[in-house]
Amino acid sequence: MVTTRAKHYGHNSDIDGQGLSSPAPEALSDRRRRWSHLLHSQHYQPIISEVLDEELPKYENSTIINATDRVSHMRECALILASAPSVFAAAVNGNLVRQMASNVQLQGEYTVIHERAHDQPSIYIHLLADEHGIAPTPNQYLVIGNMVFDYLGEAHNCEHALHVDNITPPMVTKSASDQGHRKYIHTTNRSSKRVETLHRLFRGIQNRWLETPASHRDTPFQFPPGECGYSKDSHNRLAQHRAHQSSNYVMNLVEDICTYLHRIGQFKQHFLMHQFIIYLIFRPSQAAIAEIFCSGLLQVWVENGGGFNAYPAGRSVATARRVSIVEWHSHERWIREKSPVVENMRALKEKVDEWRKALEWEEEAVEDSDETKIFADEYTGDMYECF
Known part of the structure; x- marks a missing residue:
């Protein structure tokens, strides 16, 4: 039986005490699906704006990036x-694990990326899915979340922790x-920060379960829970993650819980972290x-149940600073030659120019003339006809 370990949940909130409810926030799966469609249509601007709107405020008092340099x-x-x-x-579409198993063209392209990542900084991801690339269902994910909650409990009531x-x-x-x-949870002692983080994961999993219609809770997630990271040497970094060394403890715990649930027969599927350089x-x-x-585009945050970051x-x-200028120039040359970046950026600029021209108009008021009066009369007449 699937439980949320909480008494009261609701999809909407009473905002004025008069029974009026605020619109439900966009579900994670709906947002991911919309962004996937926009990327496929090469409508980059709304994706970029929405992700930056969500992510940049996190860096207002940070030295990592200048959050005000939006351009x-x-x-x-x-x-x-x-x-x-x-x-x-x-990865954005949510079908990377399945596609990599069957799409020969994708496999060939990935071989090249995988090889270049030995010498070129890259972004990697982990995706939680079974051997066939099938993600957990919302109900299965809630079972995982409940196990995380149990793991956080006191010694006498945590039967699965050992x-x-x-x-x-x-x-x-x-x-x-x-x-x-x-x-x-322990570093030298029980870490309150790790406990708080795992509670955030538990609440995020609950929220993702709640935002899923009841009729879809036994359907595998279209977008598997994931993790995203940077490395100058992703091959070495991914090997560390596989060995659970200097790794993401949230992700490692979830993977071990999935293995345990499979071993005791509660899950027929064995969910594992699948690694890719993207x-x-x-x-x-x-x-x-x-x-x-x-990370924002793939929504891999513990808070929303999207992942383990x-x-x-x-x-x-910081390792990016160890790459020489000569190496960076070589990397950019290769990307210009082997990727569609030049063509895509040219097309994007053409769209922007088209919009710029479309938005040009006279800022000064147009003086009345016989011509404008005729136009106004015709426009008014047309408007009346509409009603």
Whole structure:
């Protein structure tokens, strides 16, 4: 039986005490679906604006990026979308794991990206799905969330913690577990910050379950929960994640919970984190904003149940400064030659020019004349006919 471990939930809130409810916020899946359609149609501007509207306020008092330099960030985001490979589009579409298993053309393109990532900074992702690329259902995800909640409990009422903590090394002894030790909560002591983060994940999973219509809660998510990151050497970084070393403890805990639920037979499917490199960074100014933008575009935050990123992106991109100017020029040359960035940016500029011309008008008031009076009379007559 699926439970939310809470007594009262509602989709709308009473905003004035008179029974009037505010419109329900856009569901994560609806937002992702809309952005996927816009990307496919090469309508970059609304995607970029919406993602930056959501992400830039997080950096108002940060030294990571200048949150007020919106134009520069928009330019970099436009270059990201214009140069993005098909693997990036598949990630946005939500079907990357399935497509990679069957699409020969995508496999070939990914081989090239995978190889270049040995020497070029890149953006990688993890996607939670079974061996066939099928994501959990909302009901299954809620079971995972409830297990996270149990894991946070006191020693005497957390029956699964010892088993979860011994799915992957390092192992935890029964005596330590009985005393309340939790591998993914403790650093030197029980970390209040990690506890709070996992509570945010639990609430995010609940919210994603609640925003899903009841009739769809046994249907796999179109957009799998995920994680997004930057690395100068994504191959090495992904190997660390696979070994749960210097990794994302939220993601690691969820993966171990999924393995445990599969082993005890509660889940027939074995959900795992599937790793992909989805974007090659080709300008030093892209490093931070690429991770920020991709994380926002893929909605991988614990708060909304979209994934396992708990902290603002772009904080760990210092390695981009180790890339020489010569190397950056080489990366940009390759992108210009091998990606559709030049063609896509030209098309984008043409659209902008068209709109600029369309919006040109006389700011000064037009003086009355016989011609304008005739036009006004005709316009008024037409308006009356409409009614």
